[in-house]
Amino acid sequence: KKDKKEKKTPKRSSSPSSSGDETKSSKKAKTSAAPADVDDASSVRVRITGLTKTANAATLSTFLSLAKDDVVVGLWGTSGRGPKPPGGHAFVDNVSAKDANALIKKFDGASVDGETIKVMVDDGSAAEAEAARTPKAPASASRPPLFGGGASLTNAPMFNGSTPGEVRADDWACGACGCSNFARRTSCFRCAAPKSAVTSAGPKTAVNTAAARAPAQGSIQEGYEVFLKYLPHSASEEEVTNYFADCGAIVGQARLLRDQLSGQSKGAGFVTFVNEQGRMEALKRDGSRFGGRNVSVTVAKKSTFGVRATEQAYGTHTPAMLAETIAGLVAPDRSGVYVDGTFGRGGHSRGILAALSPEGRLHAFDMDPEAIKVGRELEKEDARFTIHHAPFGQMSQVLKPLGIEPSGVFLDLGISSPQFDDATRGFRPEQDGPLDLRFDVERGMPASEYLRSVSRDELRRVIHEYGETTDPSAARRITDAIVIAREAGMLPSTTKDFAALVARAKGKEYQMMHPAKLTFQALRIVLNQEFDEMRRGMFGAFEIMPEHGRLGILTWKHSECAIVVDFYRDYEVVRDDFPLWQWAQSAYGEKCSKKLERKWGMHMDDAQRPSESETRANSRSRSATLHILRKRHAVRISDLERFAYKIKGWGKIAEPAPPPAVTFKYDI
Known part of the structure; x- marks a missing residue:
C-alpha cells in the first residue's frame, strides 16, 4: 500500500515559483500568441474581452491605433445573437499574424475605462460557446407548410387517425386563393370564397392578390362591398357605377364621400355588388386608370367599433330604427291617433304617416323654430298631420283640451342630425360658430352667457353629472380652466375656441372622440333641461294614453336609459x-286582494337595438336603444312592496316623484 501511495503522489519541483511562472507563461503564449504554423502574412482574428458597456468602436479603434471599420464591438443584451459579438467583447478581423502578435504584446493587460482587457487570437471558442447557447431544432422536426400538405412534424397518428398536414381525399382547395380546406367547411377559411369555386382537390400555393385576401363579409341581402380611393374629384356617382358595371350586378349605385357643406367629392366611395363574383372582378381593377388617376380598390372593412362611418347630406336626418318603431308602436292600430314628441326634420313622422290608414292622425311637437317650418310644410302636404310649437313635456296640456287620447307616443331623445350639423347652433366642438347650444334660440340663455354666471361648484356638478360621468378629475380641471x-376676461364665446380651452384642460382622451364632446353634451343637457323634459314627457304620455297605449322611447345614452328605467x-x-307576488298570494290571498287595488301602470317589452344592416347604412344609429312601454290596469309592484314591507317590518317605499315643474313658457 505504501508503494502504491508513493507512485500516485506526483513529485514536486524543487523550485515551485519558477515552475508556476513557466506554466502561466506557456498558457498565455498558447492562448494569446498566433499559432506557430501560421505565416506572418496570413490573416487572423483578434479577440478583445473585458470591455465595459460604454466601449464603442470609435474609442477602441483609437486606443488600438486601428481604423474604425476594422473593429467590431458587441452590444450588451444581445447575448451574441446575430452577426455581432456579445456585449463586453470586440473583434479585429483580417489582421496579419505579425500584427496580431504586436497587438497582443502591446495591449494585453492594458486598462480601458478602468477595466483590464485581454487581447488574444480568436480560436473560434466564442462562436462555439454561442452555438452551444442556441438550442438546435431536432433534425426530424421539419416545419410544415402554412396551408396544409407537405411533411408532418411527426409520424405518430393523431386522435382521428390522421397525421398533421395530411390531405384527405374529401378535402378541397379554394379556387380563388388555393388554400386547402377541410371537407366540412362550406367556404374558404382564408378568403371566404364559396366551396362551389373549387377547382381541384389538394392544397395549392396561396395567391397574394386583393381577391385572395378578401375577408368574409355580408350576405346576399347585404351585398359585397369594395372601398374606392384616389377617384377623380370630378367623377359622379353615375360615372363610377358605369365603370364597375361590367364586373357584376351592383346594389343601387356607387356612393361617394362628399363634403357636407360644399358637396365636393372627397375622392373616395363605395360600390356594393350583389354577389362575391362581382366583388372579385372589381378587385382586379385595383390600380387601374380611371379619369386620369390610378384607382385603389379594396375590400370595404368595418371600423374598430364594428361600424363604418357613413355620410349624410347636410341638413338631412336619417331616422333610426324606423321599422322597429312602426312595428311596435303603429302596427297594432293603424287607424289610431299618435304623437311624435320630437319632430326634428320629420323622419319618423313621415314613416308613421306612411304606415297609418286614412283615418289615422299624427300630432308632432318640437321646440326648434326650423323644425316648425318643416312641420308647417308637412301640414300642407298631409291633412292627417298637425305640428305644435311646444316641448313634448307639455303634450298633456295641449292634447287634453282637444279630447285626444293617443294610441301611441314616440320620443326620440337627444339632438337631431340637422341641429348637430349646423355650425350656427354651436352643438359640435369641431365646428366654429357661436357658443349657443339651445334647441330653441328664442328662449333661455345661450351657453356663453350661462358660463359667465354659473358658480364654480354648480358648473363642476353639471360637467361631472351630465358629461364626464366616469372622470371627476377631468370635470374639475375643465371647470377650473x-x-x-x-x-381673466378671456372666456371664449365661440365653439372652436371654447373646445380648445376644454381640450387643453382635459388632456389626453382615451376615447376616439373630441376631448370637449362630453362637456358640450353636459352644457346642452342643462341649458335645454333635457332630462327634466324627458321626465315630464313620459309622465304626460302616461297620463293621456288609454289602456294598452304604447310609449316608444329611443334613447342614445346610458343616462337616458337609466331615467326610462327609473320611471318604469x-x-x-x-x-x-x-x-313577492307569489308569496303574498299564498300567505295573504284574501287580505292581499282587498288591500291591493288595481291602478294604471306600465309593462315594458324587451329593449331593441338596431340591426347590423342599419348600422352599416346609418352609422349614427349604432348607439340607439328602443324601449316600448305599454299602459295596463293592474297592481303596481310598488304598492305590493308597501303591503309586504309593512307585514315584514322591512321599512317604507317612497311614492313616485311628481314630474318636474315647467320652466319654458309656450303659448298653448
Missing part, C-alpha cells in the same frame, strides 16, 4: 312569476 378664463320602476305592474 373655465373659471380662470372667466376671471315607479309604475311597473306585477307579473305572475314575481316572487
Whole structure:
C-alpha cells in the first residue's frame, strides 16, 4: 500500500515559483500568441474581452491605433445573437499574424475605462460557446407548410387517425386563393370564397392578390362591398357605377364621400355588388386608370367599433330604427291617433304617416323654430298631420283640451342630425360658430352667457353629472380652466375656441372622440333641461294614453336609459312569476286582494337595438336603444312592496316623484 501511495503522489519541483511562472507563461503564449504554423502574412482574428458597456468602436479603434471599420464591438443584451459579438467583447478581423502578435504584446493587460482587457487570437471558442447557447431544432422536426400538405412534424397518428398536414381525399382547395380546406367547411377559411369555386382537390400555393385576401363579409341581402380611393374629384356617382358595371350586378349605385357643406367629392366611395363574383372582378381593377388617376380598390372593412362611418347630406336626418318603431308602436292600430314628441326634420313622422290608414292622425311637437317650418310644410302636404310649437313635456296640456287620447307616443331623445350639423347652433366642438347650444334660440340663455354666471361648484356638478360621468378629475380641471378664463376676461364665446380651452384642460382622451364632446353634451343637457323634459314627457304620455297605449322611447345614452328605467320602476305592474307576488298570494290571498287595488301602470317589452344592416347604412344609429312601454290596469309592484314591507317590518317605499315643474313658457 505504501508503494502504491508513493507512485500516485506526483513529485514536486524543487523550485515551485519558477515552475508556476513557466506554466502561466506557456498558457498565455498558447492562448494569446498566433499559432506557430501560421505565416506572418496570413490573416487572423483578434479577440478583445473585458470591455465595459460604454466601449464603442470609435474609442477602441483609437486606443488600438486601428481604423474604425476594422473593429467590431458587441452590444450588451444581445447575448451574441446575430452577426455581432456579445456585449463586453470586440473583434479585429483580417489582421496579419505579425500584427496580431504586436497587438497582443502591446495591449494585453492594458486598462480601458478602468477595466483590464485581454487581447488574444480568436480560436473560434466564442462562436462555439454561442452555438452551444442556441438550442438546435431536432433534425426530424421539419416545419410544415402554412396551408396544409407537405411533411408532418411527426409520424405518430393523431386522435382521428390522421397525421398533421395530411390531405384527405374529401378535402378541397379554394379556387380563388388555393388554400386547402377541410371537407366540412362550406367556404374558404382564408378568403371566404364559396366551396362551389373549387377547382381541384389538394392544397395549392396561396395567391397574394386583393381577391385572395378578401375577408368574409355580408350576405346576399347585404351585398359585397369594395372601398374606392384616389377617384377623380370630378367623377359622379353615375360615372363610377358605369365603370364597375361590367364586373357584376351592383346594389343601387356607387356612393361617394362628399363634403357636407360644399358637396365636393372627397375622392373616395363605395360600390356594393350583389354577389362575391362581382366583388372579385372589381378587385382586379385595383390600380387601374380611371379619369386620369390610378384607382385603389379594396375590400370595404368595418371600423374598430364594428361600424363604418357613413355620410349624410347636410341638413338631412336619417331616422333610426324606423321599422322597429312602426312595428311596435303603429302596427297594432293603424287607424289610431299618435304623437311624435320630437319632430326634428320629420323622419319618423313621415314613416308613421306612411304606415297609418286614412283615418289615422299624427300630432308632432318640437321646440326648434326650423323644425316648425318643416312641420308647417308637412301640414300642407298631409291633412292627417298637425305640428305644435311646444316641448313634448307639455303634450298633456295641449292634447287634453282637444279630447285626444293617443294610441301611441314616440320620443326620440337627444339632438337631431340637422341641429348637430349646423355650425350656427354651436352643438359640435369641431365646428366654429357661436357658443349657443339651445334647441330653441328664442328662449333661455345661450351657453356663453350661462358660463359667465354659473358658480364654480354648480358648473363642476353639471360637467361631472351630465358629461364626464366616469372622470371627476377631468370635470374639475375643465371647470377650473373655465373659471380662470372667466376671471381673466378671456372666456371664449365661440365653439372652436371654447373646445380648445376644454381640450387643453382635459388632456389626453382615451376615447376616439373630441376631448370637449362630453362637456358640450353636459352644457346642452342643462341649458335645454333635457332630462327634466324627458321626465315630464313620459309622465304626460302616461297620463293621456288609454289602456294598452304604447310609449316608444329611443334613447342614445346610458343616462337616458337609466331615467326610462327609473320611471318604469315607479309604475311597473306585477307579473305572475314575481316572487313577492307569489308569496303574498299564498300567505295573504284574501287580505292581499282587498288591500291591493288595481291602478294604471306600465309593462315594458324587451329593449331593441338596431340591426347590423342599419348600422352599416346609418352609422349614427349604432348607439340607439328602443324601449316600448305599454299602459295596463293592474297592481303596481310598488304598492305590493308597501303591503309586504309593512307585514315584514322591512321599512317604507317612497311614492313616485311628481314630474318636474315647467320652466319654458309656450303659448298653448
